Amino acid sequence: MPDLDLPDWLTSDQRARLVRLAERNVADHGDDLLGLVLSGSAGRGFATERSDLDVVVVLSDEAAAGRESTHSPDVDEAVDSWSELLTVPPFGTEHWWYRWTYAWAPVLLDRTGGELAGAVRRQATVGPDEADGILIEHDRLDGWLNFAYRTLKNDRDGRGLETRLDAAESVPWLLDVVFTMAGRVRPYNKYLAWELRNHPLDGWPADDLLGLVRRTLEGDVSAIRETFARVRAACSSYDTSRGHTRTTDMVEGWGEELRLFEPR
Structure with a gap:
């Protein structure tokens, strides 16, 4: 036995x-x-x-x-x-x-x-160099920014359905970014709330992140803007821990287009 x-x-x-x-x-x-x-x-x-x-x-x-x-x-x-x-x-x-x-x-x-x-x-864990690769070489951070930006443009131009579609498309990219920065593999959707509540992420309380995800899926562009502010801060912390500025540089590389992310 x-x-x-x-x-x-x-x-x-x-x-x-x-x-x-x-x-x-x-x-x-x-x-x-x-x-x-x-x-x-x-x-x-x-x-x-x-x-x-x-x-x-x-x-x-x-x-x-x-x-x-x-x-x-x-x-x-x-x-x-x-x-x-x-x-x-x-x-x-x-x-x-x-x-x-x-x-x-x-x-x-x-x-x-x-x-x-x-x-x-x-x-089930993501090492530091692997995390850099996912965020930067595999474009998960830039990809999230792209879908978030498209969401905001669609909303600005009065395209409601397209706003919701791009907002929904942005969520998997966002979750890859958030979990990768924490050194973890993103959970299957079934376990997202379970993991956030049982194994919290620094800087992303479960109710906060889940609320942002729900609002994003509903096409709420204010959630996109709130999420952007959190992601920007997370990039700064991540870069400090890694001793580089690669994720911050990627965000700032959007230049004037970032004005669309400013609170309204």
Whole structure:
């Protein structure tokens, strides 16, 4: 029987299912089973009566090559090889979206002496150089500014539908900026409010950011202007921490067009 570290919030039924899953994987893989990670809603204390268990089974490279992920109404078992877990997909690549799977996901079983827990944390965090790349080389900051600017122009010119469309388009770019500056992978939309409330971001209280997002999605241009002021301040703080002025320079590079962001 493997010694599992099960979160306190799990129900007795969930705990029993996880114990059976662990016993089966130990029997099937022996020492090639390196660990188990609980993701999904159950892994974050966010489950409902309709939620299943999402478990990442981490295997040696050889064992993982002969094992496929499985899905059932009660348990989904995704398989990661050790090499896959240690490989951190860059922003914009095919598997970038999968990295948040590991955010705040408890490690139930670690047979690597702590290396597994470290690899899980690395998947869900954004290093300083990586953050610069996302914000600047991948244009997430400039992209948000572009959609925000288009929103304000549409509103100025009386194009209501277009205002709302560009405002909505701006939100994913904004969230990438906010979470990247905090050194985190942006959460899946389902978990946005949960993460902001359970793992707050400096400078972006949950109710403030969620309120700005809601108002932006409604096409409220005052929310765009309020958000811009916060982003500008966040860029200054971020640049100070990084010892450069790259994000501030990118914002200020908009020149006279920034006047449209001034409060009305």
